[in-house]
Amino acid sequence: xxxxxxxGEVIKGRWLLIxxxxxxxTWSVVAEGTAPREWKSxxxxxxxxxxxxxxxAYTSGAIVDQQMPQSRHAWSGRRVQAVPVLGxxxxxxxxxxxxxxxxxxxxxGVAPFVMDARTRLIETLPExxxxxxxxxxxxxxxxESFAAxxxxxxxxxxxxxxxxxxxxxxxxxxxxxxxxxGPRAILLATRNGETAATGxxxxxxxxxxxxxxxxxxxxxxxTTIDLLRSAQPNLYIAIVDTAQLxxxxxxxxxxxxxxxxxxxxxxxxxxxxDHTRILTARNEILTGAKQTTLAAIRFASTHDNWITADLEIxxxxxxTPGATTPEFALVQIEVxxxxx
Numbered sequence: 372x373x374x375x376x377x378x379g380e381v382i383k384g385r386w387l388l389i390x391x392x393x394x395x396x397t398w399s400v401v402a403e404g405t406a407p408r409e410w411k412s413x414x415x416x417x418x419x420x421x422x423x424x425x426x427x428a429y430t431s432g433a434i435v436d437q438q439m440p441q442s443r444h445a446w447s448g449r450r451v452q453a454v455p456v457l458g459x460x461x462x463x464x465x466x467x468x469x470x471x472x473x474x475x476x477x478x479x480g481v482a483p484f485v486m487d488a489r490t491r492l493i494e495t496l497p498e499x500x501x502x503x504x505x506x507x508x509x510x511x512x513x514x515e516s517f518a519a520x521x522x523x524x525x526x527x528x529x530x531x532x533x534x535x536x537x538x539x540x541x542x543x544x545x546x547x548x549x550x551x552x553g554p555r556a557i558l559l560a561t562r563n564g565e566t567a568a569t570g571x572x573x574x575x576x577x578x579x580x581x582x583x584x585x586x587x588x589x590x591x592x593x594t595t596i597d598l599l600r601s602a603q604p605n606l607y608i609a610i611v612d613t614a615q616l617x618x619x620x621x622x623x624x625x626x627x628x629x630x631x632x633x634x635x636x637x638x639x640x641x642x643x644x645d646h647t648r649i650l651t652a653r654n655e656i657l658t659g660a661k662q663t664t665l666a667a668i669r670f671a672s673t674h675d676n677w678i679t680a681d682l683e684i685x686x687x688x689x690x691t692p693g694a695t696t697p698e699f700a701l702v703q704i705e706v707x708x709x710x711x
Contacts, residue, residue, distance in 0.1 A: 443631035458483035
């Protein structure tokens with residue numbers, strides 16, 4: 372069943388997902404059912420008669436459920452539901468809108484989240500995505516947020532956008548996430564504040580679009596790395612940013628016993644007397660070196676001693692289009708000793 376919703380747009384008896392991450396005049400439709408939509412105008416996609424119901428759900432934080440009056444319009448006599456998606460910051464990040472007869476179909480799975488670009492802290496409510504996802508609030512710092520990601524081809528572009536945090540920015544893309552029921556395709560849509568003071572604060576939604584977008588298998592590169600790891604069990608691989616030398620994500624599993632995550636600033640993990648050598652290697656990459664190595668770098672372990680490793684550092688393409696220096700580097704870590 373199809374319902375004309377104005378200006379050539381159509382509701383097909385499915386839920387529309389309207390992100391409400393910014394000012395009302397900038398709201399947009401990001402999914403119709405489980406089909407992604409790229410920032411489609413809310414005002415053009417939703418009939419003017421229904422827009423106040425979305426606004427009421429947003430301002431009240433409560434479900435709006437009512438029968439529309441009889442009229443000559445396509446929504447005549449239909450039931451409307453507007454369901455707010457409340458984020459961990461207690462703001463409404465999105466509104467789900469349905470128009471139809473009888474009872475609505477199952478709602479689209481949505482998990483709201485907030486991010487701080489400076490501290491790299493992410494807070495989310497993943498149970499909104501449905502069964503197979505953790506219940507209750509979850510907090511991740513930096514690389515922890517990538518732990519359940521199977522494939523995310525736009526990861527560096529996403530990370531660069533967040534790191535830059537130009538006021539009034541937005542980003543959308545799809546990642547494949549491991550869940551208890553198997554891999555899921557998750558649409559990510561996020562926006563930040565419009566001033567320098569609010570630009571580092573991002574809010575967003577993660578939407579399960581698996582029924583429309585097939586989850587991606589591991590890339591050829593990831594499969595190759597798995598084979599490399601099986602041949603060199605002491606080899607681990609990570610991605611760091613070159614601006615602050617922060618750990619962005621582990622490409623392999625993390626080095627066992629290294630002190631990271633749980634709010635740790637990974638820049639404090641190397642031994643203090645090794646910092647100068649690490650900064651020198653970073654500067655070589657920024658000034659055009661295709662590769663640099665560091666021998667016997669010490670990393671703090673969870674056993675209050677040191678893990679020693681040799682590093683091979685290579686600049687990575689990707690990130691901000693037109694960037695004049697590498698924004699990220701691939702670090703291969705060959706471990707000499709294990710903690711204990």
